[in-house]
Each structure stands twice: as structure tokens, then as C-alpha cells.
Amino acid sequence: MTSVHVVVATVGKAHGLRGEVALILRTDQPAERLAAGTAFSVDADGAPDTLTVASTRTQQGRWYARFAEVTGRTEAEALRGVDLELELDREEEAQEDPDAWYPSELTGLTVRHVDGRDLGVVVDLEHYPAQDMLIVRAPGRGRVMLPFVAELVPEVDVEAGIVLADPPGGLFEDLPEDDDETSEGAGPSEDTQSPEDTQCPESTESPESTGV
Structure with a gap:
């Protein structure tokens, strides 16, 4: 098993x-x-x-x-x-929901922009009423909440250690500088955006229902 x-x-x-x-x-x-x-x-x-x-x-x-x-x-x-x-x-869960992902499977994966840039590392997956959010630690930029939906996260490749992302402009670029790179285990920082701060088209469906 x-x-x-x-x-x-x-x-x-x-x-x-x-x-x-x-x-x-x-x-x-x-x-x-x-x-x-x-x-x-x-x-x-x-x-x-x-x-x-x-x-x-x-x-x-x-x-x-x-x-x-x-x-x-x-x-x-x-x-x-x-x-x-x-x-x-995991196999039994996959039969019930083949698109399911779990925090333990995503944590530590590199978030890579579709243009080839590495944006950060996944540190958690959180559930919200509207959609699930990938919590991404962006080096020198704090934590970013990336909606876990097909339009913004078109691919997850666990074997390659990559989450492919196509985030809206400014989501990763407009955060204030954060020099504390050692606080990943201390919970979300003040730089963490709220779900309301991250705009996502209402018609977008989630690529993977986490099914946790």
C-alpha cells in the first residue's frame, strides 16, 4: 500500500x-x-x-x-x-478522485513560471471557500498565495519536482522585500496575501481537487 x-x-x-x-x-x-x-x-x-x-x-x-x-x-x-x-x-484515494493532490505531495516542489523562471517553493496547500491556494515561498519576497486552478497552475509534475505556473502579472513581482529566509516553519508572514487579494477568473475550474 x-x-x-x-x-x-x-x-x-x-x-x-x-x-x-x-x-x-x-x-x-x-x-x-x-x-x-x-x-x-x-x-x-x-x-x-x-x-x-x-x-x-x-x-x-x-x-x-x-x-x-x-x-x-x-x-x-x-x-x-x-x-x-x-x-x-493513496491508490484507493486516487480511484475515487484521480485528480486529487495532498499537501505532503506538493510541499517542497519548485514553482516554475511558464517562461522558465523559478518563482519559489511550495510550502503548503490551504483550503478556502472559493478555491484551494498553494502557499509559495518566493526568495526575498515573502509568501505568495497562488490559486490552485487550471488556468494558473496548468501542470504538476511530482517526479520532476515542478509545479508549472502562469500567474497574473504582479502576483510575484509586487511583494515587499523580505530578508528573513529562515522562517518557513513559523507560519504565514505579514507579507502573505489574503485570498481576496488574489484575483482569479470566476469561470476557472480547479485542475486538481485536493480531496483531503
Whole structure:
């Protein structure tokens, strides 16, 4: 079996006194991935090795979960920032969605302009209501959010380590200089653009549904 490790959600703030937590979704299939009984692997100090979904609910578009291993607010607060990870069968997932891509497969690939210029390196894939975004670290320029749609990302070649991109003019050129090249693990910088800042034609369809 060829497996792929996928982060389905990140634990947010504790909610209430009985161990419920808010979730920051990293998937476009929350109902399936967060079904009751699903066991997530956890690699974090002070957290259980496994978190098993006891129940979930939604409120005003946000997801909340309770886990069998967490019964109180103190335990829930200790989970903040923990990633909920699943190990999936890549071949089985590909049969269901042959165009699916996962963050772990894209992270580290070089983003190359269709004119041959290297623009940066993929550091993450994030989900937003309108479309998925590739988070690209552009040397000396900070982080850029590139819509993961066919018109702007016509090809992904994992074996060659290349994401071919045809970004709109100014997306990579107009960012302020950023001398800190060592902060990739510290989360998005102030230079990161929001999805609203990046214009993409409404008629454009995604080349790959990440299916996480």
C-alpha cells in the first residue's frame, strides 16, 4: 500500500467546559474525514498519541469536535495547535478522485513560471471557500498565495519536482522585500496575501481537487 499522511484539521480554541474544541479545517470533506469513531494520529508534547472523534457539530459555518480521550477544558486547551492527521491509501484515494493532490505531495516542489523562471517553493496547500491556494515561498519576497486552478497552475509534475505556473502579472513581482529566509516553519508572514487579494477568473475550474 502506498500511503499518504494528510492533516485533516488543526485544533483551535477550547469551547465550553466538557472538552469540546473548535477546528481549523484543512480538508474539503469534513463530514467524511471527521466522522464519529475516526482515530487521528497525534504527534505533540502533552497530547494523547491518538484522538478519537466522539462527536462533531457546526455553528455559523465553524466546526467543533469532542474526542473520547478529552473530557475537560484543561485537556482541551492543551490541544490547541495540534494537527489531526490520517494515513490514507493513496491508490484507493486516487480511484475515487484521480485528480486529487495532498499537501505532503506538493510541499517542497519548485514553482516554475511558464517562461522558465523559478518563482519559489511550495510550502503548503490551504483550503478556502472559493478555491484551494498553494502557499509559495518566493526568495526575498515573502509568501505568495497562488490559486490552485487550471488556468494558473496548468501542470504538476511530482517526479520532476515542478509545479508549472502562469500567474497574473504582479502576483510575484509586487511583494515587499523580505530578508528573513529562515522562517518557513513559523507560519504565514505579514507579507502573505489574503485570498481576496488574489484575483482569479470566476469561470476557472480547479485542475486538481485536493480531496483531503
